[in-house]
Amino acid sequence: MNAESSRGAVESRPVSRKMGIKDGTRAFFVNAPKSALDAIALPSLEIATSLDGDFDYIHVFAMTQAEMDEIIPRLKSYLGPTGMLWVSWPKGKQLGTDLALPHVIRIGYSHGLVESTTLSVDGTWSAIKFTHPKKGKTYRNSYGKLPV
8 A cells, every 4th residue: 555545544534533532432522513523423432411430531622711721620530540531622713712722732731631632623623632641751842831
């Protein structure tokens, strides 16, 4: 397979696969627009309607820095040890957002989470994956610092 055809195969993967979402994952969504969920093409999930217990996958769709700063600590407390917290925000100041990638990373780090993957959900939404930091690993990011 040449590089061009293998690149095409990667691009055709559903967003959910790029995000690492597997069948049966325990999930919780906050403010998720139907159009974005359709674009993610979710596998069969165990979707909770309230925050209770640990989650493998939490996805919040935030419009403002203040909203994100307020909700991340609450969601983090329900994130399992190996869980992923995806944060989505409107691209390019769409929908009147004051969020951009540097703000999202700064807020995540300020609440003790580290980022790993950024991707496009659809024409409106970007997403970034946050996880708990690994013990003993040093994280350096020009946009944010972990609490001491």
